[in-house]
Amino acid sequence: xxxxxxxxxxxxxxxxxxxxxxxxxxxxxxxxxxxxxxxxxxxxxxxxxxxxxxxxxxxx
Numbered sequence: 308x309x310x311x312x313x314x315x316x317x318x319x320x321x322x323x324x325x326x327x328x329x330x331x332x333x334x335x336x337x338x339x340x341x342x343x344x345x346x347x348x349x350x351x352x353x354x355x356x357x358x359x360x361x362x363x364x365x366x367x
Contacts, residue, residue, distance in 0.1 A: 340348045
């Protein structure tokens with residue numbers, strides 16, 4: 308499972324990579340986020356078995 312935690316005040320991302328990496332790279336829907344520092348992040352969504360976690364994969 309992929310979990311992405313975004314800290315807008317710092318513009319940082321913590322990313323955990325697991326066995327679903329190939330599935331995420333296979334063309335899942337993208338979400339584009341603009342951070343306060345102006346950087347644009349493109350994220351691909353993955354399925355999520357745990358509601359308290361937000362899965363994503365950093366593409367850019």
